Amino acid sequence: MTERVHVPLEGREYDILIDNGLLARAGEEIASRLGQVRAAVVTDENVATHHLPALLDGLRAAGIEAASLTLPAGEKTKSFTYLQEVVDFALAQRLERRDALIALGGGVIGDLVGFAAGIARRGMPFIQVPTSLLAQVDSSVGGKTGINSAFGKNLVGVFHQPRLVLADTGVLDTLSPREFRAGYAEVVKYGLIDRPDFFRWLEENREDIFAGGSARAEAIAQSCRAKAEVVLRDEFERGDRALLNLGHTFGHALEGATAYDSTRLVHGEGVAIGMALAHRFSARLNQASPDDAVRVEAHLKAAGLPTRIQDIPGPLPDAETLMNFMLQDKKVEGGKLTFILTHGIGQSFIARDVPASEAQGFLRDMLEAR
């Protein structure tokens, strides 16, 4: 059965569909919502091999002949150079304002193509076909698009909602175990933000989710629902949406300090360590019980995820270096450090004025602990 999450943004509402075999139904699902439109697909080299033919067949089955553009895989593709390439591709295909640009891939492709769709002809429809667990539960939902800059990740982009998200759970079988685990960190995050029952359910169903049982689609749907609710409350990140950054302030700093070397640390792993640290830091600041930090770490560890800075292979940065990376983060406002802290599992909150000295002392102690 197809799980459906409806995102009722006024005037720009859309569905997220979650099911095995959605690639084959892509044309039908698009045509029933957008009518007989023209379409073009952008993907990356890895995904093209596994899934592009199935998507093009699925489009053709509904009479949509789509051209495709295949870009290099990897974070470096989120650049002005490839942004221009995707925009030019859409214009060369003579897509008009009612046609659709389709992003087939993980977070990189989704962010890049969504941005291109947001600026080509000052905005054209786009459709997310996320192929990683991370993209299915996080980046494909909510309309944040963008590229990286020399000054930091995701610093350039637009808010542009997709017209449809097709999360085909079948494609997750081609992910490496490490990629799947990294995406799972973002699933756990929704429980930790404000859904203690979901966290408990994950503790009970983790093995079935990893084995590809029926809990997998449900976990994805619950994650999309959780994210959609936050986005509905605060589409443009003026308040609550910042809760989605739980684990990300520490996580981004760790990614930066390891130079985004994916052999050492991928985004979801950084988030896993970041979430564990956020719970420990909250306990240290007397905001939460240390027991919750222990429970969070136990769950992440059981899923095969890292939870301590020391879990990262290779030479580690010192506390000062990590602090500098945190200060560069875009969530710095008026010079003050914003953290997502917690009063316990499912009770996160935004703390806007955490003293830098507290954070640095905490990091020093974490690095010295063995």
Added chain:
Amino acid sequence: MTERVHVPLEGREYDILIDNGLLARAGEEIASRLGQVRAAVVTDENVATHHLPALLDGLRAAGIEAASLTLPAGEKTKSFTYLQEVVDFALAQRLERRDALIALGGGVIGDLVGFAAGIARRGMPFIQVPTSLLAQVDSSVGGKTGINSAFGKNLVGVFHQPRLVLADTGVLDTLSPREFRAGYAEVVKYGLIDRPDFFRWLEENREDIFAGGSARAEAIAQSCRAKAEVVLRDEFERGDRALLNLGHTFGHALEGATAYDSTRLVHGEGVAIGMALAHRFSARLNQASPDDAVRVEAHLKAAGLPTRIQDIPGPLPDAETLMNFMLQDKKVEGGKLTFILTHGIGQSFIARDVPASEAQGFLRDMLEAR
């Protein structure tokens, strides 16, 4: 006295101020609306010479120390290359989401900097300080931003409203007479769209407007008011806003056919010829009286503007070439030609299915007329 046009877009309302000497008051006007923000200015080489020091002084007077970036003048600056340069400049200045990017210049700088502000940190405040008549009455109002693409002009961009527009009428004294006339074509356009009384007022006050009398600021304010009303009805150009393209379908084709060679034709001149042609074409299609076309041409001619294709110096394109440029225009939807036609002065309307053969026959006759 400062003329003030308020644009009451929900949640993003802003003022357009029109007065002599506004550069000197820029800091004060910004600080009273945005608070004590940081700011950075982007301008072009020509404008920098005449007006950048005055603007920086005006900012400093209110305690705003702004860095500035000076780009080459001309349409070629509306490119991905300079877009990235402006975004990087804003990020290098560590502007945050509440700070302001200031566009000091004509339409090129306004469109480019507005676009950069729309995507840096997924949107930051920007302020328009338009220095050409065209920019003061048209491009600085309404939130359309963008750059050109190999596939056409203004095909890439976002809708991003300014937080404040400062139209200093004093800076218009540095414009060449030809530039001033070109901007005046867009002033006339508002009368022709839906304000017959304003057109009559222009017929009576044209000389005072050109001489820099009190009618000048009033003409600018009325134009901004007219544009703001259209934008309020249809911010994202799904309907009525297309009326602002009166004269632009023919005009863009003429600009394309003369390869955007500004020694032969500048945008406002193309619009002047385009408006004259739109009135003649409407008469030919029995939509309007030929007398109105005569009256429009007489007024444009009196202002020193061209009104016929033959007024363009150098070799002229044939009707087929002009048609091909029109078909490339972004206002083609589903293959049909959209024109702004008129039932008479101040009675324009959108015609969505003008047969291409009619347009081509009209152009052939216009080119053969001597």
